[in-house]
Amino acid sequence: MSRSLKKCNNCIQQFESHLPFCPYCGQKAGDQLTLNVLFNNTINNYFSVDARFFKSFFPLMLKPGHLPKQFVSGKRLMYLHPAQMYLFISIVFFFLFSFVSRKQVENIDSAIKKDIEQSHFYRDSLKKVSKENPTEKYVNKSDLKNEDSLRLRKQQLVQVTDSVQNVNKSSSNSIFNIDINEMEIDSMIAAGASDEELYRKMGMKTSDGYLTKRMYKQILKFFKTKSGGTILQAFLDSIPLAMFMLLPIFAFILKLFYIRKGKFVHHLVFTFYFFAFLFGVFSFLVIANLIWKDFPGWIMTLTMFSAFFYLFFGVKRFYDQGYILSFIKSSAISFFFLSMVLPFAVVIMGLMAFLFY
Template sequence: MSNKLSPRNNTEPHQPIKSENSDKKTCENCYAEVTGAYCAQCGQEVESTLKYFWTVVLHLLDDIFSFDSRASRTLVPLLSKPGFLTQQYFLGHRVQYVPPLRLYLFVSIIFFLSLKLFTNVGSQNLVNAKVHHQTQQALENKIKALSTDPAAVTKNQLVIEKLETLLADLTVSNKYMVRDLTNQLAELTLKELEQNATLNDVDYQKVEALKAQLEKAKSGVNIDAELTDFSISNSIEGKMSLPFLSPEANKKFDQYAKTFESKVRNQLVEDPKKLLTLALDKAPQLMFVLLPVFALLLKILYLFSNRLYLEHLTVALHSHSFIFLSILIIELLSVLSEKVNFYALEYINVGLMIWLPAYLYLMQKRIYQQSHLVTVVKYLITSSLYLLLIVFTGLIAFVWGAMTL
């Protein structure tokens, strides 16, 4: 009897059997001879997944974005041909286009990242940043003008000191409320100096009110009751309770609600943009959960269309990819039009805003092949229910984000 162990009983790791033909490959899992990218016996991919990190990243980018030509073949019809990609996917013409899920993931990641960039949340949005910068420049120019004439420096000293204080509050303070109140007060002060006359009664009362609020904000006095209106309660006593909870549980629930309310109020005073940042951080996950819900809505509305749920999910993936990509382009053109003052871009933006709902209607019409009247009714129902879902999702994102404060 031979002592030589058979390959099946050998405890040493098996080594791939090399083929006599060096051009042929052997599967590392079952050692069968492989002629393609996948093993015909066990289905394992021949190419090893253990590679250098950057090689994996480049392969991932190539899979998602397909730099050869799949990207252009996908993005152009996605924007210009309603329902085309979905119909091609249903017909089995898939290899030349980016798959729906990959397309959605890539577009949504870019969309939410750019959304935070465009709104510049966490500090100030682009609109406020531009307004504050203009006010800052106006204050600096006015201080310089008043300080240029040596004979008038002493006369204007008090005015210069007031403008310098406003400038410091506008540029140095890390409190959103202080900056916003300072900007309003600075604009009225500069208006008074430019007109070289006293303010009218309305502006004067506004200045006095702004001064009082600004002093409170700068000194740290809680002014949220005056400047914010946020409360959580469902009873006349101002408490939060649920009918199915016990008295002790409702007491804890109300305490938690009051703590949450206090955090949100304080953040609204300090920097409300942070709440938007936190909500946007949660939005991608919630939107991904919303996709199957939207597909279920389509399944119910088109119950007798003989389409599978996954087909409705494909419609949801393509329509959301289009929506995100269109909004992204609109945001880019809006920023670009502000930079170059090219008014034609604004007309393009208006066209895109009109095209967005029209595209979704045409997509619904071409995919489900129903009459215009039926499609209009179902489109209005879909849009209305979806807007409610978006509002509900936004509320969840706000609460979820604020809970992390």
């Protein structure tokens, strides 16, 4: 006896009409779009992900190495995917960190503005010192009532003179063999000189390469805007991409130390969960600093130091090696990554932030 067939609206495949779901794609048969279907599916999907997140988050933070070991062994549906876990927690961290970074950007711009005002004062003082007799102006013994006043006036003169000399020394900067007189450039900018004239004054040549010309362009941009906060913001904006690129590098380091302990993808799974833990810790620290202005520094240091012990216990559980060997390897991995890989990444990020802010 033949049974009637119906067609799935989603995958256009035919199946027996008595089946409640399409055997090819899993969509409910004859499912009509209503408000109940729309919002019920949305809420159910959200809380199903949310439930898996909490089932994964607490083991992630409290049981180092447990999640990657479970995931590699095949238990993958009851826990959040490692890449999804990393992306979710990192997004939360950078959202929270944006409140802190915005204050840092404002503080840097404020500090630069203050330094510029002080440099203008020192330059004016230098002109006065050079035109007038400093001894007669600042140290007139007939006007002094006692020896302490004389000593104070002398100290004030020495401070002003030293400050002016420091400004003069710092007014000529050398960046990648680029010698620039800041005072002359500022004067030309104030006079309305064109960019071409400014580039020539700064020493740029038509034969210079792309990176050198780009460097001149960014230096001139900084002289015009006097905004160091913009450079910092560009640097901070590059951190998420840089951290994502560091993941396979860290996994490769693990592969070097545990070359016989699984495929590269296994080390990458451990790396995703480990970096997710780091961003989770960083998120708690940011929240603590936002709600507690005088957050103790020793607690922050202790919390950051706990990342090493997390790595130690994590590799111990994940790779099934002894405590001593795991401690030695986790120490070597931390030293290699923090002393070589991470500083190099920071330098590259800083250079790219300056070149393209």
